[in-house]
Amino acid sequence: MNGFQYISGVVSLTVDEAKCVGCRMCVNVCPQGVFVIENRKAKIHRRDDCMECGACAKNCLTSAITVQCGIGCARALIRSVVFGTEPTCDCSGDSAA
Amino acid sequence: MEAASTQPNKCCCRKPQAATADYAGPCQPVSDPAVWSLPWVVGRIPTPVGDVPIVSTTLTWRDRLGAWKVRWAIGRMSFRVPPGLYAVGSPDENSPILATANYKLSFDQLRSQLAGRNAWVLVLDTKGVNVWCAAAKGTFSTDELVRRTQATGLAKIVSHDVLIAPQLGAVGVSAGEARTRSGFRVLFGPVRATDVPQFLDDGFKSPSMHLVRFALKDRVTLVPVELVQWARKASVASAALAILASFGREGCSWEGFVSSGLPSGLLMLFAVLSAVLFGATLLPWLPGRAFSCKGAWLGACIAVAFVAAVAWGSVGRFTPLEIAGWCIAFPVIASYVLMDFTGVTPYTSVSGVRWEVRRALPLQIAGIAVAAILWLLGRFVA
Numbered sequence: 001m002n003g004f005q006y007i008s009g010v011v012s013l014t015v016d017e018a019k020c021v022g023c024r025m026c027v028n029v030c031p032q033g034v035f036v037i038e039n040r041k042a043k044i045h046r047r048d049d050c051m052e053c054g055a056c057a058k059n060c061l062t063s064a065i066t067v068q069c070g071i072g073c074a075r076a077l078i079r080s081v082v083f084g085t086e087p088t089c090d091c092s093g094d095s096a097a
Numbered sequence: 098m099e100a101a102s103t104q105p106n107k108c109c110c111r112k113p114q115a116a117t118a119d120y121a122g123p124c125q126p127v128s129d130p131a132v133w134s135l136p137w138v139v140g141r142i143p144t145p146v147g148d149v150p151i152v153s154t155t156l157t158w159r160d161r162l163g164a165w166k167v168r169w170a171i172g173r174m175s176f177r178v179p180p181g182l183y184a185v186g187s188p189d190e191n192s193p194i195l196a197t198a199n200y201k202l203s204f205d206q207l208r209s210q211l212a213g214r215n216a217w218v219l220v221l222d223t224k225g226v227n228v229w230c231a232a233a234k235g236t237f238s239t240d241e242l243v244r245r246t247q248a249t250g251l252a253k254i255v256s257h258d259v260l261i262a263p264q265l266g267a268v269g270v271s272a273g274e275a276r277t278r279s280g281f282r283v284l285f286g287p288v289r290a291t292d293v294p295q296f297l298d299d300g301f302k303s304p305s306m307h308l309v310r311f312a313l314k315d316r317v318t319l320v321p322v323e324l325v326q327w328a329r330k331a332s333v334a335s336a337a338l339a340i341l342a343s344f345g346r347e348g349c350s351w352e353g354f355v356s357s358g359l360p361s362g363l364l365m366l367f368a369v370l371s372a373v374l375f376g377a378t379l380l381p382w383l384p385g386r387a388f389s390c391k392g393a394w395l396g397a398c399i400a401v402a403f404v405a406a407v408a409w410g411s412v413g414r415f416t417p418l419e420i421a422g423w424c425i426a427f428p429v430i431a432s433y434v435l436m437d438f439t440g441v442t443p444y445t446s447v448s449g450v451r452w453e454v455r456r457a458l459p460l461q462i463a464g465i466a467v468a469a470i471l472w473l474l475g476r477f478v479a
Contacts, residue, residue: 007387007446007448007449010449011446027307029264030307031288032308032309051445052446055232059285068447068448069447070447072439073439073445074436074440075440076440077450078454
């Protein structure tokens with residue numbers, strides 16, 4: 001995203017070019033503009049912009065994309081380590097759910 | 098509640114849920130009876146499967162007040178819309194279908210963009226959570242989308258098979274799987290509701306409609322809710338510090354509280370809240386990529402301001418060691434607050450957060466320990 005770059009060189013995103021059929025679904029769903037299509041194949045154009053949300057992998061027709069998706073939230077991570085649970089988004093103080 | 102959401106759809110046969118549970122999904126007729134008395138429901142439209150409520154596209158002062166309240170963390174988790182199908186204008190079998198979450202803020206933003214149009218709005222049960230977060234949590238999901246299209250009898254209402262979902266819902270919805278299971282082709286529309294009219298007119302998503310933004314305006318919107326949540330936590334720490342700081346070498350006294358306890362407690366509160374306020378607004382301009390690093394810089398600035406204020410004699414009297422303790426505490430506190438901010442920004446990856454927390458947290462713990470020791474030495478020994 002313009003003006004916002006998080007830690008570089010850590011993202012777990014991969015595209016298997018052999019499997020990719022160039023359907024553009026990843027380009028369509030990525031909120032960070034990470035992908036471009038070149039020669040009918042998806043290319044990772046801005047790797048460090050990837051926030052590992054997993055929308056691309058979820059919608060890849062041929063499962064060519066893999067990413068270790070999860071929530072980029074320090075509180076969730078610290079809690080999961082302290083309490084030995086999976087990281088979750090449930091942190092709202094007034095959560096009724 | 099989670100268990101209920103994974104059950105196969107039984108619609109009318111579904112057992113009534115507990116009092117605290119969400120609204121049951123719409124049955125035949127299409128809508129929950131409670132829907133008809135909602136202030137923003139302005140009529141009904143007959144369909145082959147029953148009447149569908151028509152919603153207003155104008156937000157009233159009541160809707161705006163509700164939005165203002167959730168921005169200040171008041172009743173945030175109960176700002177909901179009953180899931181189900183709604184109509185805008187007088188839609189027919191050819192009208193577009195737009196899916197959204199049942200967080201009322203999301204729903205209101207969408208309907209307010211649809212003035213003068215005819216459309217169907219399919220509200221998924223996301224437990225009152227916005228589209229993106231719900232998609233990550235697994236409530237704005239392929240399962241729920243399939244279940245909701247079936248429960249509302251949508252296929253009998255429209256003659257086409259296109260369902261427009263917000264793009265950020267793609268985190269939880271697989272278009273391919275949804276098509277196989279529901280018969281509807283999911284088209285991921287714009288990220289923001291404000292782009293929906295343009296998208297409907299052109300049938301085309303321009304590049305800027307794809308991307309999330311985090312402009313100053315978006316960040317400032319986050320400030321109130323963050324301030325409230327942090328104030329709740331910080332007030333506990335501040336109160337504890339105020340009591341501790343009221344003790345002098347002669348024990349605890351009212352004079353001690355006024356001269357030292359109260360200023361110390363307020364300083365703690367100031368450290369946290371200023372980090373939230375300036376951290377959110379200045380985020381892209383603070384140096385470093387790691388949020389903890391940005392926070393440390395911000396805290397250093399706060400420390401400089403504090404030292405200047407002490408030098409001017411405007412914040413009470415402190416011993417040099419105490420001042421040193423605060424000068425370490427400010428960057429550490431701001432560093433932690435900003436690191437926590439990774440959870441509300443739309444560009445942090447889980448790998449990055451793991452990288453950052455692993456490095457920053459030990460330093461923060463060490464820093465706060467040093468600050469505490471200096472402070473105690475400054476108060477009770479020096």
